[in-house]
Amino acid sequence: MELKIEKLRLKFPGEKNFIFKDLSLSIGKGEKVLLLGPSGCGKSTLLNVCAGLIPHSYEVPMKASAITYPSSWGYVFQDPDAQFCMPYVDEEIAFVLENLNVPREQMEDKIRRLLQKVGLCLPHPHTRISELSGGMKQRLAIAAVLAMEPDTLFLDEPTALVDEAGTVEIWETIKHISKDKTVVIVEHKLEHVVDLVDRIILFNKHGEILADGKPEEVIKENKEVIKEDGVWYPGAWEEYIESFPLPTKDELPGELAMELEHFKGYLNKHPKLTIGRASVRKGEWISILGRNGAGKSTFLHGLMQFIKTTGRYELFGHEVQQQKTPERCTFVFQNPEFQFVANSVFDEIEFSLKQKNSSGELMEEKVKDILHRFNLEEHRHQHPYQLSMGQKRRLSVAASISISQDIILLDEPTFGQDAANTFQLLEMMKEFQLHGSTILMVTHDENIARFVSNRIWTIEEGELVKDELCYRPHEAKEGIL
Numbered sequence: 001m002e003l004k005i006e007k008l009r010l011k012f013p014g015e016k017n018f019i020f021k022d023l024s025l026s027i028g029k030g031e032k033v034l035l036l037g038p039s040g041c042g043k044s045t046l047l048n049v050c051a052g053l054i055p056h057s058y059e060v061p062m063k064a065s066a067i068t069y070p071s072s073w074g075y076v077f078q079d080p081d082a083q084f085c086m087p088y089v090d091e092e093i094a095f096v097l098e099n100l101n102v103p104r105e106q107m108e109d110k111i112r113r114l115l116q117k118v119g120l121c122l123p124h125p126h127t128r129i130s131e132l133s134g135g136m137k138q139r140l141a142i143a144a145v146l147a148m149e150p151d152t153l154f155l156d157e158p159t160a161l162v163d164e165a166g167t168v169e170i171w172e173t174i175k176h177i178s179k180d181k182t183v184v185i186v187e188h189k190l191e192h193v194v195d196l197v198d199r200i201i202l203f204n205k206h207g208e209i210l211a212d213g214k215p216e217e218v219i220k221e222n223k224e225v226i227k228e229d230g231v232w233y234p235g236a237w238e239e240y241i242e243s244f245p246l247p248t249k250d251e252l253p254g255e256l257a258m259e260l261e262h263f264k265g266y267l268n269k270h271p272k273l274t275i276g277r278a279s280v281r282k283g284e285w286i287s288i289l290g291r292n293g294a295g296k297s298t299f300l301h302g303l304m305q306f307i308k309t310t311g312r313y314e315l316f317g318h319e320v321q322q323q324k325t326p327e328r329c330t331f332v333f334q335n336p337e338f339q340f341v342a343n344s345v346f347d348e349i350e351f352s353l354k355q356k357n358s359s360g361e362l363m364e365e366k367v368k369d370i371l372h373r374f375n376l377e378e379h380r381h382q383h384p385y386q387l388s389m390g391q392k393r394r395l396s397v398a399a400s401i402s403i404s405q406d407i408i409l410l411d412e413p414t415f416g417q418d419a420a421n422t423f424q425l426l427e428m429m430k431e432f433q434l435h436g437s438t439i440l441m442v443t444h445d446e447n448i449a450r451f452v453s454n455r456i457w458t459i460e461e462g463e464l465v466k467d468e469l470c471y472r473p474h475e476a477k478e479g480i481l
């Protein structure tokens with residue numbers, strides 16, 4: 001056996017409930033296994049245990065009657081920033097290669113080929129990691145692990161921030177290089193990995209194994225539970241959109257919410273974004289699509305005045321003051337951790353309500369209501385950094401949109417979410433939209449773009465290259481720029 005865990009018991013310090021109670025599993029050499037289950041059920045924690053990171057690197061109290069670890073392993077973390085130890089892209093990979101005693105003269109070529117494998121195209125590999133977009137970082141994290149050529153790969157949602165085309169390519173690459181390797185994957189989006197894995201271990205929300213077997217059998221035999229627990233399954237979107245209020249307006253609503261003309265955004269003094277002309281009407285929901293590194297986050301950062309911009313930028317007919325966060329806008333960062341300021345989930349929401357001048361009356365009730373709507377009430381006492389990735393993402397969205405705002409800007413608010421939480425979030429956004437909020441949302445999920453928003457903008461190399469109106473699913477018309 002490559003990996004074996006017997007009777008694992010694990011509880012985080014200070015928590016009432018066990019994450020795992022006598023959990024046993026074994027994975028044979030060369031097996032490709034998907035750990036599937038709702039957000040917060042313990043998938044990342046289990047992967048940490050399988051690699052020995054818990055308890056050797058993270059001191060979480062745990063007990064198991066026996067554990068066998070793989071002989072060599074590589075780990076792609078859910079948050080790529082948690083993985084890097086060097087400041088530059090080439091150095092990050094060279095660091096791994098040096099440990100493997102790869103001769104210096106072969107390094108440049110190996111680094112170039114690894115970056116190519118994960119589709120990380122850079123003018124020069126000696127680029128600062130801090131200057132990469134979220135998806136580019138995730139590609140680098142995968143390249144660094146592939147460089148190690150380990151026997152076992154642990155992959156924790158390695159493509160959550162990668163664009164659609166890149167996701168397909170990366171999973172193909174993993175499939176190709178991992179023929180003789182053991183691969184343990186945590187991934188919400190089943191369709192990306194169902195061809196790669198030969199086994200699915202399905203968990204319920206209490207961290208118990210519900211089923212373990214061949215992918216098609218596990219899915220078929222457990223469809224009802226999978227649905228009930230809010231896990232993604234093939235066809236989930238199609239079933240869901242039947243009940244979603246679709247964008248069927250035949251004309252655009254009235255008042256102009258945003259106008260941009262010759263709008264430029266600068267990073268390190270270089271213009272990285274140029275929008276010739278664009279306008280948004282009140283109540284629209286615009287999805288912003290584009291490949292990794294296209295400039296989507298930069299665009300939102302420009303609208304929030306986090307970076308220097310030039311050109312005309314008006315909100316509701318008023319010019320936006322340079323370098324001052326526009327008052328009628330709220331923003332959800334791509335990395336949820338950038339947003340947290342408080343020491344508990346409850347305080348985070350309370351802080352945000354107070355910032356938005358929500359009155360102190362019934363504050364506790366208001367916070368509780370928001371926590372309930374985002375499925376976070378059980379976690380109210382936890383530190384935001386102790387949440388699972390899906391829970392962090394929900395908290396960051398909850399804190400930003402806790403009060404209806406005129407303009408809501410969101411940078412991939414649904415990444416790493418299970419089906420139930422994705423749909424719930426979209427419904428909440430729809431409610432805001434129906435109450436007059438205007439929404440601009442960066443997403444790699446084409447289903448969200450096509451089925452839920454009214455309009456799709458595509459960004460390429462820092463320019464808005466396409467503007468489509470969505471009237472009905474699968475049907476888009478050329479819009480006005």
Ligand SMILES: Nc1ncnc2c1ncn2[C@@H]1O[C@H](COP(=O)(O)OP(=O)(O)OP(=O)(O)O)[C@@H](O)[C@H]1O
Pocket residue numbers: 012013015019037038039040041042043044045046379382386387388389390391416
């Ligand atoms: N340090 C910690 N202290 C307390 N609770 C924690 C800690 N780390 C994680 N948890 C809790 O343990 C549970 C499992 O977290 P884990 O990250 O393993 O979930 P997951 O299944 O990977 O979720 P997701 O799909 O949202 O990424 C969550 O409810 C989380 O809040």
Ligand SMILES: Nc1ncnc2c1ncn2[C@@H]1O[C@H](COP(=O)(O)OP(=O)(O)OP(=O)(O)O)[C@@H](O)[C@H]1O
Pocket residue numbers: 130131132133134135136161163267268272290291292293294295296297298299334
């Ligand atoms: N601080 C920075 N300094 C210089 N260039 C940067 C900086 N941050 C990002 N960039 C570059 O700007 C470009 C646009 O990055 P941005 O984060 O806007 O992309 P994105 O479309 O949001 O990508 P993703 O889908 O991966 O999140 C990329 O080429 C990136 O490398």
